[in-house]
Amino acid sequence: MEIVKRSSRMKSVMNRLRAERKKIGFVPTMGALHEGHLSLIQQAGKIADAVVLSIFVNPTQFGPNEDFERYPRDLPRDADYVSTMGVDYIYAPTNEDIYPPGFSTYVNVEGLGDVFCGRSRPGHLRGVATVMTIFFNVVRPDFVFLSQRDYQHSVIIRQLVRDLHMDAEVVVCPAVREPDGLVASSRNVYLNPEERRAATVIYRSLMKAAAMVESGERNTARIIEAIREVIQSEPLAQIDYTAVVDPDTLEPVDEIGSSTVIAMVAAFIGATRLVDNIFLNPPMHSEGRKQ
Numbered sequence: 349m350e351i352v353k354r355s356s357r358m359k360s361v362m363n364r365l366r367a368e369r370k371k372i373g374f375v376p377t378m379g380a381l382h383e384g385h386l387s388l389i390q391q392a393g394k395i396a397d398a399v400v401l402s403i404f405v406n407p408t409q410f411g412p413n414e415d416f417e418r419y420p421r422d423l424p425r426d427a428d429y430v431s432t433m434g435v436d437y438i439y440a441p442t443n444e445d446i447y448p449p450g451f452s453t454y455v456n457v458e459g460l461g462d463v464f465c466g467r468s469r470p471g472h473l474r475g476v477a478t479v480m481t482i483f484f485n486v487v488r489p490d491f492v493f494l495s496q497r498d499y500q501h502s503v504i505i506r507q508l509v510r511d512l513h514m515d516a517e518v519v520v521c522p523a524v525r526e527p528d529g530l531v532a533s534s535r536n537v538y539l540n541p542e543e544r545r546a547a548t549v550i551y552r553s554l555m556k557a558a559a560m561v562e563s564g565e566r567n568t569a570r571i572i573e574a575i576r577e578v579i580q581s582e583p584l585a586q587i588d589y590t591a592v593v594d595p596d597t598l599e600p601v602d603e604i605g606s607s608t609v610i611a612m613v614a615a616f617i618g619a620t621r622l623v624d625n626i627f628l629n630p631p632m633h634s635e636g637r638k639q
Contacts, residue, residue, distance in 0.1 A: 349431060351423070351438045355446070355486045358439050362400075362487055370397035374489035374516075376480065379403040380420035381429050384524040384532035388493040391521050393434040400487055401430060402439040404446065408454070409475030420537060439487065446482055454478045457504045457511075460598055465500050465623070468588050468614060476501055477508055484509075489516050497523040497531050499612060499625045503598055523624075525551070531624050538620040546584040547617045553578035554626040557592075557611045561628045566604040568592040571611065571628075579615055588614035588621065595627065604628065 352358045365372055373396025375388045385401075392399045403426055410416035423440055430438075454474055460466075461473035484492075492509075494502045502520045509516055524532040529551030530544075539547055553575040560571050575590045592601050595610045612625040 349427070349435050349438065351427060351440055353440050353442065353445070355441055358400075358437070358441075358486050361437060365398050366488070371490045372396055372487065373399045373491045373493060374402070374483070374487050375399065375493045376402045376404075376483055378405045378419065378534065379423065379426050380534035380537065381426045382524075382532045382534060382536075384495055384497065386430070386433060387524050388495060388521055389430060389433050389435060391519065392491065392493045395519070396491055398436045399434055400437045400439055400489065401435045402441075402483060402487075404439075404441055404479070406446075406475055406479045407443060408447070408478055409472050411469055411471060414469070415535075415538075420534060439483075446479065455481045455508065457507050460500070460504050460507055463500075463598060464589055464591065464612065465614065473500070473504055477504055480505055480508060481512070484514050484516060491517050491519055493519045493521060495523050496520055496625065497533065498623065499595075499610060500598065503596070529555070531622075533622060535620055535622065539617060543584055543618045543620065546582050547620075547622060549579055549582040549585050550613055550615055550617075550622060550624045553590075553613060554611055554624060558626060558628060561604065568601050568604060568609075575611065575613060579613070584617055586616040588616065592628070 362372065373392030375392055377385055389399060389401065403423060405419050405421060407416055427438055455477040456474045457477050466473040502518065506518045509518055528548045530547050556574050556578050557571050560574060565571060571592055572590050576587060579585050579587050590613050592609050592611050593599060594601055595608060601609050608627050608629045610625055610627050614621060614623045
């Protein structure tokens, strides 16, 4: 496993792999790796000949009062964590490498980038789209592996790939959960024991939504209200948004028909903002989307 810190070196390595006709799998991360990231690496290893893992805390997707400065950074620990997982290259560029002096080009996915997390965190999704465009140009992967946890990210990146004619297949993998349902996230380390206990309310609210759909409920206003009631029962939780939407367009859905929809939640547990979601498949639910 090689740790590559310069984009020029990364391009050279990727050019060689393509000349050898190897399929490249790319797992983009901000580090602070956990079991959710391992599941993406494992999936990449099943499909690709070479696996590239990026570790880059992207400054353009953080707002001025967010956690950029304190976001966990420990490259040696992360490298050791994945050393036996089949990662061929860790791409760990510096801020100056990705955004050199004079950088002034940004990518915005209109519409999809303006709702939910885009509304709550202005500029966040523009930062995601911009850094992913840079990564696609450097790595030029055949496959990119994303977690369902950041579902809006995956929708935006699919749109980006489609609109800009990028030669990459976006593979969205089920989120990994702790035994009590809390979805794996690098920000979980911010939670103190009381907040960690309280954070499970998000998953419980989504399970309530799934149970309602299984029981025949189709009105999303009632489902959303039930989600909110569960979360609001936890004193340490504060809702950012709740929604039931079309999984491809992120457009709100009023009544659930025969097609899969997705329930999405963002909430603060103490000072930590967490996101989660679940597909609702009438007349049954699952973590994955019905094909």
